[in-house]
Amino acid sequence: MKYLILLIIVLTSSWTFKIFNFAPLLAISSIILSALFLEILSGSNTKKFRLFSLVLFIASAFIILSYGLNNFLQTTDEEQYLINQRRSYYPDNLGRLFQNKVAFSIHKIEQSIFYNLDPNLYFFAGHPRERAQFDEFAKYPPFFLPFFIIGLIWLINQKSKPAIVYFAAALILGTLSRSTLVLGPVLVYPFANSIIVLGVLKLWKFIKK
Amino acid sequence: MEIYQKIVRFKIYLALFLILVLAAFLRFYQLGSLPPGLYVDEASQSYNAYSFALTGKDEYGKSLPLFLRSFGTYSSSLYAYLSAIIIKFAGLSVFTSRFLSAATGVAIVLVTFLLIAKSNLQNSLAKAVLVSLVVAVSPWAIFLSRGVYEPNLGLALLILGLVFLCASLKNNRLFIAGALILGLSTYAYNSERLVAPLTLLIFAILFRKTLLKDKRTAAIGFLFFLISQLPLIFLLGSAGPVVRLSGQSYFGQTFQVEYSNNWILNFALKSYALIKEFSSQYFAYFSPRNLFFDPDPDPQRSIPQLSVFYSWMIIPFVIGIYHLKQNFSLKKQGDPLIKLLFFVMLIALIPAALTKDPFSTFRALPLFWIFSIIAGLGIYQMLVHFRQRTFKVLVLAVLLLISLSSFWSSYFVLLKYERGKAWNYGFDELAVKTQENKNRQFIIDSSREAPAYILFAFYNKYDPAKLQKDYGWRATGNYYDSPNFDKSYQLDNVSVRPIVWETDIYLDQILVGDILAISDEQAKEHKLELFFEIKDPKGEILQRAFATNPKQKCQTLKPEFQTSEICRLILGL
Numbered sequence: 001m002k003y004l005i006l007l008i009i010v011l012t013s014s015w016t017f018k019i020f021n022f023a024p025l026l027a028i029s030s031i032i033l034s035a036l037f038l039e040i041l042s043g044s045n046t047k048k049f050r051l052f053s054l055v056l057f058i059a060s061a062f063i064i065l066s067y068g069l070n071n072f073l074q075t076t077d078e079e080q081y082l083i084n085q086r087r088s089y090y091p092d093n094l095g096r097l098f099q100n101k102v103a104f105s106i107h108k109i110e111q112s113i114f115y116n117l118d119p120n121l122y123f124f125a126g127h128p129r130e131r132a133q134f135d136e137f138a139k140y141p142p143f144f145l146p147f148f149i150i151g152l153i154w155l156i157n158q159k160s161k162p163a164i165v166y167f168a169a170a171l172i173l174g175t176l177s178r179s180t181l182v183l184g185p186v187l188v189y190p191f192a193n194s195i196i197v198l199g200v201l202k203l204w205k206f207i208k209k
Numbered sequence: 210m211e212i213y214q215k216i217v218r219f220k221i222y223l224a225l226f227l228i229l230v231l232a233a234f235l236r237f238y239q240l241g242s243l244p245p246g247l248y249v250d251e252a253s254q255s256y257n258a259y260s261f262a263l264t265g266k267d268e269y270g271k272s273l274p275l276f277l278r279s280f281g282t283y284s285s286s287l288y289a290y291l292s293a294i295i296i297k298f299a300g301l302s303v304f305t306s307r308f309l310s311a312a313t314g315v316a317i318v319l320v321t322f323l324l325i326a327k328s329n330l331q332n333s334l335a336k337a338v339l340v341s342l343v344v345a346v347s348p349w350a351i352f353l354s355r356g357v358y359e360p361n362l363g364l365a366l367l368i369l370g371l372v373f374l375c376a377s378l379k380n381n382r383l384f385i386a387g388a389l390i391l392g393l394s395t396y397a398y399n400s401e402r403l404v405a406p407l408t409l410l411i412f413a414i415l416f417r418k419t420l421l422k423d424k425r426t427a428a429i430g431f432l433f434f435l436i437s438q439l440p441l442i443f444l445l446g447s448a449g450p451v452v453r454l455s456g457q458s459y460f461g462q463t464f465q466v467e468y469s470n471n472w473i474l475n476f477a478l479k480s481y482a483l484i485k486e487f488s489s490q491y492f493a494y495f496s497p498r499n500l501f502f503d504p505d506p507d508p509q510r511s512i513p514q515l516s517v518f519y520s521w522m523i524i525p526f527v528i529g530i531y532h533l534k535q536n537f538s539l540k541k542q543g544d545p546l547i548k549l550l551f552f553v554m555l556i557a558l559i560p561a562a563l564t565k566d567p568f569s570t571f572r573a574l575p576l577f578w579i580f581s582i583i584a585g586l587g588i589y590q591m592l593v594h595f596r597q598r599t600f601k602v603l604v605l606a607v608l609l610l611i612s613l614s615s616f617w618s619s620y621f622v623l624l625k626y627e628r629g630k631a632w633n634y635g636f637d638e639l640a641v642k643t644q645e646n647k648n649r650q651f652i653i654d655s656s657r658e659a660p661a662y663i664l665f666a667f668y669n670k671y672d673p674a675k676l677q678k679d680y681g682w683r684a685t686g687n688y689y690d691s692p693n694f695d696k697s698y699q700l701d702n703v704s705v706r707p708i709v710w711e712t713d714i715y716l717d718q719i720l721v722g723d724i725l726a727i728s729d730e731q732a733k734e735h736k737l738e739l740f741f742e743i744k745d746p747k748g749e750i751l752q753r754a755f756a757t758n759p760k761q762k763c764q765t766l767k768p769e770f771q772t773s774e775i776c777r778l779i780l781g782l
Contacts (some may be wrong), residue, residue: 089626089747090618098618110520113501121498124489128567129499129506144484145492156534 151199246632255306281694314354340585363398392437529587629745640668654722664700
């Protein structure tokens with residue numbers, strides 16, 4: 001049953017096809033990773049599963065990182081102008097403390113992390129706050145959102161450590177990789193797929209009760 | 210033991226006092242000059258308050274209106290009525306106009322403390338201190354308290370209503386007060402017109418057993434609430450009170466869906482598009498990106514480089530959610546306050562999600578307040594894990610320092626320099642110039658600008674009786690059914706209207722507009738002489754005033770045009 005639901009999600013998600021067009025190998029590995037992650041979250045927490053998932057995760061991470069890393073330390077001329085302009089507003093040279101390259105880099109890292117955490121980016125193509133100059137695409141149909149929420153609540157109740165570790169790692173890699181600009185945080189894909197499946201299953205179980 | 214408890218209590222109340230002092234400082238410091246300028250909505254509420262204080266009527270001469278007719282829409286009037294008392298005694302100024310909002314902001318901190326302190330939460334006093342500290346320093350709370358914003362007043366009344374409702378679980382009679390305060394909140398801000406009745410309804414459903422123990426009190430409470438809503442119910446049929454919603458909502462817009470001739474399919478597609486739009490708007494308010502990183506897209510409603518919360522707050526926020534999830538239960542054993550706040554959180558977003566503005570901070574204040582509570586409880590959970598008291602204080606001090614320095618940088622420095630135009634910076638100076646040159650006629654271009662007449666009325670303390678006499682007729686007939694707005698006004702020597710280039714340059718007067726309204730080429734072509742410039746703190750020109758030169762203009766015209774009637778008069782031909 002759960003694999004059938006996973007298959008439906010994979011086939012109805014435009015994210016699958018986007019990744020497939022970009023890097024077929026990455027798409028295949030992400031789909032397999034979705035199934036493995038689903039097994040782990042469902043309780044089949046054997047060493048074999050964990051090890052295989054880890055290997056696949058590392059392989060996917062390498063593929064993603066091979067597309068280049070985001071350089072958060074680099075500033076464009078326009079950004080440097082803004083920093084200099086803003087610096088002049090502060091009294092007693094305090095501008096150097098608040099407006100500098102390090103602060104700007106932290107700002108860009110935060111931006112990348114928070115954008116990857118935006119549910120609207122996954123279900124509504126970033127609407128109502130679409131980003132200028134970005135190819136926004138809805139990764140999942142909006143009607144998957146309720147299932148995602150149910151799955152997420154269930155996961156919070158489970159205090160699932162593998163889920164927390166996986167999500168944190170996927171988020172960090174998504175922040176670092178330049179491919180995120182085009183594909184979104186790819187390694188979140190298996191995580192999101194599994195949660196939606198779990199949401200459907202939990203709701204089904206609740207209705208049957 | 211008793212002495213120990215007394216010492217703990219003393220420390221708690223000392224901490225509360227210090228938090229209130231900090232909250233007051235953050236809300237009142239430079240209140241008259243920051244935000245830089247005065248937004249037209251602020252000016253409208255304040256001038257109407259001034260008008261109430263002097264004449265008992267609004268700017269159109271309407272006695273005690275339920276909604277203020279304001280620039281083609283209708284805004285809630287409670288702020289103006291309460292502010293009228295302050296303005297009556299302290300005079301009309303930017304500071305006195307914003308005073309009520311700032312005071313309300315401090316009151317929100319206090320009432321939040323009371324709500325948490327009186328709850329059944331474990332260590333409620335310590336939690337109340339941390340929650341009130343989060344509310345005191347949160348960017349959304351300070352920002353909303355530093356402008357003439359009705360939503361802040363609406364939120365304060367909603368929270369006060371919740372305090373009384375929660376207290377009524379122990380003392381039934383307080384339910385009446387809670388219901389009445391919730392009723393009053395519907396006159397403070399539009400969102401509360403939906404949120405307050407739903408809050409009362411949810412309270413009644415959740416705690417029906419307690420309420421039914423004293424049916425008489427419950428009935429009186431509901432009756433009072435209903436009576437308080439009667440004026441609003443009577444006005445439901447008028448265009449005014451609904452014009453704001455219809456103008457802001459997306460229900461009328463065409464969605465990009467393939468419509469066919471099949472009405473069933475058409476209906477289904479439209480419904481799907483509307484549900485999708487509502488969901489996307491609704492969930493935007495739960496997005497960490499919008500809560501902890503991106504500011505409100507409206508430059509007049511946001512602070513540069515700062516969102517509604519500080520970005521570090523995501524950590525205690527997640528911890529707080531996790532902790533509350535463990536303690537949340539819809540069943541009897543769940544904490545009543547947490548249960549109530551959970552449902553208020555869900556309904557508080559409905560008004561915001563029904564409008565097309567992407568992430569409007571104004572319409573989601575109850576949500577941000579509840580999120581502040583969650584973050585405060587999260588901080589408590591974080592600190593509990595540290596054994597050493599000194600370390601706890603140190604962590605809190607570092608977080609406070611990061612927050613306050615970040616706020617200072619964004620609000621007291623960047624906002625001042627970067628948001629002048631959004632806040633109509635310089636109109637006070639312009640008003641002074643018009644007063645200094647009373648013998649000259651000023652034309653203030655209004656073709657693209659906000660309705661500037663209200664700014665001149667405000668800064669020049671224009672006699673409300675005179676304004677009512679001259680322009681009251683614009684709201685004739687049913688006051689609540691005439692939302693049409695004409696931007697053109699003549700206040701003494703100031704005429705607010707679009708510049709008419711065909712005629713205005715042939716009259717001896719001062720033309721005022723921004724760089725787009727009067728370009729250098731136009732000034733050169735029409736022989737306009739720069740009279741003065743108004744710049745923002747950055748040094749960028751906001752407004753330019755040019756004196757016309759009809760004689761020179763006519764002289765430079767081709768001879769066949771010099772003989773036009775107007776030039777013949779000017780040149781004395």
